[in-house]
Amino acid sequence: MLFLFHMAIPLIIFEIPYLKNRLEVNRLTILIASLLPDIIDKVFLFFGIGDGRFISHSLLFLVISVLLIFLVNKTLFLTSFSEKIKNSYSIALSFFIGIFIHLLLDLPNIPLFYPFIEYKKYYFFPYFGAAITSWITEFFSNPILISTEIAGLIILMFIIIHNKLYSPKKIWQYFSKTQ
Numbered sequence: 001m002l003f004l005f006h007m008a009i010p011l012i013i014f015e016i017p018y019l020k021n022r023l024e025v026n027r028l029t030i031l032i033a034s035l036l037p038d039i040i041d042k043v044f045l046f047f048g049i050g051d052g053r054f055i056s057h058s059l060l061f062l063v064i065s066v067l068l069i070f071l072v073n074k075t076l077f078l079t080s081f082s083e084k085i086k087n088s089y090s091i092a093l094s095f096f097i098g099i100f101i102h103l104l105l106d107l108p109n110i111p112l113f114y115p116f117i118e119y120k121k122y123y124f125f126p127y128f129g130a131a132i133t134s135w136i137t138e139f140f141s142n143p144i145l146i147s148t149e150i151a152g153l154i155i156l157m158f159i160i161i162h163n164k165l166y167s168p169k170k171i172w173q174y175f176s177k178t179q
């Protein structure tokens with residue numbers, strides 16, 4: 001559970017001028033996708049399925065969800081055909097980057113090839129509250145986790161200052177525009 005680090009890393013990649021100038025991405029999509037594997041798998045865990053890193057921490061989920069996002073975007077949104085295609089690629093790319101980097105940061109303890117390769121649960125929680133207690137204990141007893149979250153916070157602050165996101169309007173523009 002490293003929210004800040006998971007959000008910061010894919011966002012900072014697109015602050016690199018070379019990539020920023022060449023690739024069109026939607027940062028809101030990146031942000032949502034960067035947290036999605038944890039959100040989905042923690043909901044599963046809440047219902048007693050998996051161990052918090054389950055089906056959406058797999059390559060199969062990555063492929064299917066990116067395809068779905070691309071097709072939904074292509075079919076439903078925007079007006080002109082060329083705009084549709086262009087925007088669908090940007091949204092699908094943003095979604096891919098968000099999830100792909102999430103999986104990279106969670107390696108090696110994720111069921112990457114589920115369901116093709118049988119995986120043993122990495123964690124065992126008798127009930128959901130036990131999972132929360134275990135995450136909190138792990139967080140405060142593991143200096144690596146604490147330092148990566150602090151690093152995540154610093155990176156996010158850098159992005160805010162670098163892009164002068166000093167008002168809710170500016171923040172919204174930064175995230176919502178595909179640029």
Ligand SMILES: [Zn+2]
Nearest residue numbers: 037038053106
């Ligand atoms: Zn995760």
